[in-house]
Every structure is written in C-alpha cells, then in structure tokens.
Amino acid sequence: MRIATWNINSLRARMDRVLAFLERHDVDVLALQETKAKPEQLDLTALQEAGYEVSAHGLNQWNGVALISRVGLSDVRTELPDVPSWPEDETGVVEARALSGVVGDGLRIWSLYVPNGRELEHPHYAYKLRWLEALRAEASRTLSEDPAARAVLVGDFNVAPMDEDVWDMSFFEGKTHVTEPERAAFRAVVDAGYADVVRPDHEGPGVYTYWDYQALRFPKKEGMRIDFVLGSPAVQSAVSGSFIDREERKGKGASDHAPVVVDLEF
DNA sequence: ATGGTCGAATGTCGA
Numbered sequence: 001m002r003i004a005t006w007n008i009n010s011l012r013a014r015m016d017r018v019l020a021f022l023e024r025h026d027v028d029v030l031a032l033q034e035t036k037a038k039p040e041q042l043d044l045t046a047l048q049e050a051g052y053e054v055s056a057h058g059l060n061q062w063n064g065v066a067l068i069s070r071v072g073l074s075d076v077r078t079e080l081p082d083v084p085s086w087p088e089d090e091t092g093v094v095e096a097r098a099l100s101g102v103v104g105d106g107l108r109i110w111s112l113y114v115p116n117g118r119e120l121e122h123p124h125y126a127y128k129l130r131w132l133e134a135l136r137a138e139a140s141r142t143l144s145e146d147p148a149a150r151a152v153l154v155g156d157f158n159v160a161p162m163d164e165d166v167w168d169m170s171f172f173e174g175k176t177h178v179t180e181p182e183r184a185a186f187r188a189v190v191d192a193g194y195a196d197v198v199r200p201d202h203e204g205p206g207v208y209t210y211w212d213y214q215a216l217r218f219p220k221k222e223g224m225r226i227d228f229v230l231g232s233p234a235v236q237s238a239v240s241g242s243f244i245d246r247e248e249r250k251g252k253g254a255s256d257h258a259p260v261v262v263d264l265e266f
Numbered sequence: 267a268t269g270g271t272c273g274a275a276t277g278t279c280g281a
Contacts, residue, residue, distance in 0.1 A: 010273055034281085036273065062272050062281090116281065158281095207280085212281085213271035256272075258281080 001071060001104045001264045003029040003155035005111065006248075007210070011035040011042060011056075011066065014255060018068075019046055019139060020235035021248060028071045028102045034154045035064035038201035057099040065111040065155070075108075076101040083134040086156040105150075105266050107235070108142070111130030112155030117176035117256070125176060128158070132185035140192045143156040150238075150266065153194055156210075156257065159186045161196075164205040165225035177226065198242045198260055209244055210257045213261060218249055229262045232251060238264040 004027050007015050011032060022030060030265040035042075039056040047054055049250070058064030067073060077100045112135065119130040133162040142151050159182045160166045171176045190196065208223025215222060231239065241263040249258045 013273065034273095064280095118280080214269090214281095216270055 001028045001107070001266070002261060003031070003103075003107075003109065003138050003152065003154070003264065004245075004259050005033070005156075005229060005260035007032040007033040007035050007113070007255060009036070009195070009257065011064075011257040012037055015046065016256050017253065017255070019050060021245070021259060022050065022052070022068070024258040025211070028069065029109060029262070030068040030259075031109060031154045032066040033063070033066065033111060033113035035066050037064055043108070044151040054099055055099060057096045062095070065113050066098045067099055067101050067103075067109065067111050069101070069103045071104045073101045073103055080131075081133045081139050082137060083131055104264075105203075106131070107152065107264070107266075110153045110155070111150075112113050112153060112157070114156060114158045116153065116158050117182070120174065120176060120179065127139060128176075128187050129181055131184075132159075132189065136185070139189055139194055143193045147163070148234050149232055150234045151194075151232040152235050153189065154228065157182060157186060157253075158226055160224050160226055161224055161257060162225075165208075167206075167208075167222040169223070174178040174238045177224065177243040190232060193232055195236050196228055197231045197236055197239045197262060198229050198244070199219050201242050202244060206242065209260055210260075211249060213256050227257055227258055227260050231262075234266075235264065238266045240265045 031211045038058045052068045055076045056066040057078045058266035097113045107240040115128040117125040209227035245259045
C-alpha cells in the first residue's frame, strides 16, 4: 500500500495536479492539508471516477484537511479530542485541522495540519503547543489501548525538528517552527511511539518538503522540512520505501509543499 | 532589480 501526504494549498486550485499525482505514482491513500474549502465546495467527480473515496473536513477558507483512498475509508473521525477551538476570544471561527479514517488492512491514518503559530508572542503560538500536546495524548491513547495498532500521523507539522531541517538557522532567530518548545512538542509525539519513517532514507541537510513562494526560495534551494509521516511500531516495521516528490514543487501552479510518499507492506 | 508569491468568503490577511 502506498500512502502520501501533501499540503495542497487549495484543493480547488490544484485538483488537476492531485489527479495527475495519484496516477503518476499509483497512490492508494493521499492525505491533504490546507484544502481551503468546505466539502460542499469541492467537485469530487474526477476523483471518484478514478476509483477514490474522499472524506473532506473544512469549516472555513483557511485550513481544511482531506483523505482520499481507493483501499477503503471507514470510521472517519474529525478533530482531536481535547483540542481547544480557536480563537477562544473571538466568535464564529472554528478550524478544521485533523481528520482520520481506517484504510487498507486496518491502518488508521490521520491527516494533520498543525497550527502555524504565526509569531512567538501571538496567542496562536501557545495554541500550537497545546494542539501538539493534544495530538500526543490521542496518539498515546491509541498505543496504550493496543501496542500493535497500525497508526500513522501524517501532514504539515509546521515544526522543523532539527537544525538541518531549515536552510539557515540564523534566518529563524526569533521565529516560529524551530523553537525548543515546538521541537519538544514534536519530540513528545515521536517519544509516544511514532517514528519519522522517512528520515532514515532521506537524511541530511537540504532534504526539504516546503519552499516559500516568496524570495525565490525554491530555485535558491532554501526550504524547510516540516511535512512528516510518523508511524507506530507496527507501521515502522512495514515501511518498504519512501520519497519526497520534489518535482511537484516545480512549474506553474505548484503548491508550496512537496508530497511525501511512503510504501507499506503489512 | 538588494526584491522576487500565492489563494481566498480578496480591496487584506494568512501562510
């Protein structure tokens, strides 16, 4: 089974790229982030004609996540337990950042769009840390109930866990994504039993999944590694390969993120 | 040229 995760930065703007990507790489399950659409705004006809089931979760124009699967999609859950809604001091805004379902042979996959954090002093930064802790709690529960659970946490974590995951640490002084609290929150998820199953095959500086549209970051190879596939022990032992599809960042109409692909053989 | 981009519920914000 081939799974993938991709921050698509608007599914409506890039449906053609999604369809081509699924076909090109023979993908069974694709988790999307930043769909930037409510489900009723999406035309899923072409995906369904290609043999995929789709579950989309979007409540506003900002975020939104989706799961696309041709190997079953059942027991769909939206959002994490214990996650505070945002913003607490405003009204009428609810975010959609997590969606899970069971695919293939009993694999629970979470499509996750971790809050960006904006700036260190912004309330959204504290919200990001609380959100990551809620993710860790849910992930821990899954493995405490069944240590052999097949579970995978995929998506845009908006955290660069290591210095080598950004092109220049000095650029990020005083900025989000690289602070110790964010990295500790990320490590807590890993320490709960969910290893980065892509890094072992693609380690070292310059292995990125995101390049800002601005300032010619992509041609200058100035990127960040913030999109991950974190697998439970049962998933870790099933990984037979992985790659980051840098080609998808090229050309007109690209998302600012590249897809991350993992092959699993249970 | 000392910046350079996108997408959206666009005339501005969030990433």
